Amino acid sequence: MSSEQSAQLLAEIQSQQTRLKARLDEEQDRLNQLAKRLWAQQESEKAKLSRELHDGVGQLLTGLTRRLQSLSNEQPELQDLAQLAEMALADVRQLSRLMSPTILDDLGLVPAIKWLTRSLFVQEECQCECEFNFTAELSSDTSILIFRIVQEALVNIIKHAQATQTKVILSSHHQTIRLDIIDNGIGFEHISIEKGIGLNSMQDRAQAFDADLEIHSKVAKGTRITLTVAI
Structure with a gap:
């Protein structure tokens, strides 16, 4: 040839x-x-x-x-x-x-997340802290995506993590929103654990909206879930 x-x-x-x-x-x-x-x-x-x-x-x-x-x-x-x-x-x-949550439509994402954490942890021994550092205008779809990821992650923490401290951090940088949910619970081996409905639901939602979802966890060292969304 x-x-x-x-x-x-x-x-x-x-x-x-x-x-x-x-x-x-x-x-x-x-x-x-x-x-x-x-x-x-x-x-x-x-x-x-x-x-x-x-x-x-x-x-x-x-x-x-x-x-x-x-x-x-x-x-x-x-x-x-x-x-x-x-x-x-x-x-x-x-x-x-x-x-x-009508508060999401009425008052916006930050008040909705604050209400959610108060509602879920009011009778829990685990303390939940929120930190917000963003002023970006979000679409309804993006707000719902972030709210549902927070909701699913916090419910999983309450059910499985045995954590005493949890932190929700929401920040913006240029045209990107970043969400971090961190707990000091028992953690898990991410490679070996079989994904439950909660983790699969979060991954599916993120993928549908072209968002990046990362889950980092180690046994006895807690878990960090990071969602990055372009806006």
């Missing part, structure tokens, strides 16, 4: 590789767009269920609580039932807010 033929063959191979990469990039973009639509649909369904909990079950429990409180004035033995009804009502309201 002559040098001219070799060059022509090499050029054809490179052209094929370029076309293949373009097709792969196009398919990846389509998959990401599909994933975004699925997440948006999921958020819409959560909002709908949240309203149903608040307006349906919540209203019924409110009526039941008031009725039991009224009756307990005459029948003290009903006081325990009234307290149980109050606890159930509080749990339904909390679940409704967590499923679709």
Whole structure:
């Protein structure tokens, strides 16, 4: 084969590789767009269920609580039932807010994260500290992405980490938002552990929005989750 033929063959191979990469990039973009639509649909369904909990079950429990409180004035033995009804009502309201936090739309990401940490850690021995250093304007999709990553990570910490200290850091630099969630818990071997629903959900969300999610953990040395999002 002559040098001219070799060059022509090499050029054809490179052209094929370029076309293949373009097709792969196009398919990846389509998959990401599909994933975004699925997440948006999921958020819409959560909002709908949240309203149903608040307006349906919540209203019924409110009526039941008031009725039991009224009756307990005459029948003290009903006081325990009234307290149980109050606890159930509080749990339904909390679940409704967590499923679709209206504070995220009303006040923005920072107040929403502050509310989330207070709500999740109010009865936990683990202390949670927040640090915010950003002034960037965020789209609704980006705010929801960050909020859900924080929510999933903190729930995992409470359930599994056995941590005493947790820190949430949100900062911006130029056109990038960085989120760090750090705990001093028992950690895990990231290579050997089988990813649960929580970690998979975070990875899937990040990938759908072209964000970078890194998880660094060592046994007995805690865990750091870092999310980087271009804005």
